[in-house]
Amino acid sequence: MVKTVGVLGAGQMGNGIAHVFAQFGYRVVIYDIAEAQLEKALATIQQNLERQAKKGAIPEGLVGETISRITATREMKDLAGVDFAVEAVTEHEPLKLDIFRRLDEIVQPGAILASNTSSIPITKIAAVTRRPEQVIGMHFMNPVPVMKLVEVIRGHATSDATFALTAELVGKLEKEMAVSQDYPGFIVNRVLIPMINEAVFALYEGIASAEDIDKGMKLGTNQPMGPLTLADFIGLDTVLAIANVLYDGFKDPKYRPCPLLVKMVNAGYLGRKSGRGFYTY
Structure with missing residues (x-):
């Protein structure tokens, strides 16, 4: 007990x-x-x-x-x-x-x-x-x-x-x-982190602004917050660490962390906790 x-x-x-x-x-x-x-x-x-x-x-x-x-x-x-x-x-x-x-x-x-x-x-x-x-x-x-x-x-x-x-x-x-089951990322992060990483790639490739990427996912898929806002909330260092666990664990290029995510973490832009990430707090 x-x-x-x-x-x-x-x-x-x-x-x-x-x-x-x-x-x-x-x-x-x-x-x-x-x-x-x-x-x-x-x-x-x-x-x-x-x-x-x-x-x-x-x-x-x-x-x-x-x-x-x-x-x-x-x-x-x-x-x-x-x-x-x-x-x-x-x-x-x-x-x-x-x-x-x-x-x-x-x-x-x-x-x-x-x-x-x-x-x-x-x-x-x-x-x-x-x-x-x-x-x-x-x-x-x-x-x-x-x-x-x-x-x-x-x-x-x-x-x-x-x-x-x-x-x-x-x-x-x-x-x-x-x-x-005991595989990298389990359920939630196995699905969530590649989605966030793909949103970062969309920003990195100039597909849309951070605001429009988040608005698209919020209003288009009924999520309470967009993936880039969520990444800032989680902490970009944590997102990158989990992305690396998935990439190292499966050795599959689809889990490769976006270079923009890596650069932002290296710069100390970690999201809400540092006052700056994809947005400024």
Whole structure:
């Protein structure tokens, strides 16, 4: 039975994951190496809970209750007693593998280790631990408190018990599950990232302006935001990292990242978080 959840990484995804677990009654230990990032995460969770309460989505009293269930730490050893851990660090394979090696040493033997990776193979992550049968992919969508979907990915060795417990958790968080095989990009990013990349190619080749590309996809296919606006929201560095995982994983030229995307990331134009991407913020 899961009572305490560890979250590794206090960025946009990590704070959202900590938020939903704490909101639904789990004790949460959130870990990050940066004190400032932990402080920012707790402030963001507080703001988002207050926004939910203001809209009537949650009772007013749940705000303080939820915050009281969250403990922040800069020491990974403080995750030793968790029943379930979700890694949500940067989408960088060597970093994730290192985190899982260390996490496996620290966390109690019966605990499940999940990764919020959006593209890196779970089998590869599981192989660096001594408990590959207890490793699974649990890919939340951004923003986590709002988005209903969780992609669940079984690695080659993931046990039925690990899958069943993870599926049960998704339900307890009042989210929907989509199950994917363990191939690069899983479901959502396998379809989404090539679409965004193609929109960047359309801009790069001078087919249309960024505004008209986005307007075409918004009004022509009923998407809530255009692909270039979405890329800015996700972060162009993250889009490029996932595009590279697809390209390296399948060795298929159709996944080749657009040179304009590469150039923008090299220039530090990463979208909303840097103040400039395909649009200026």
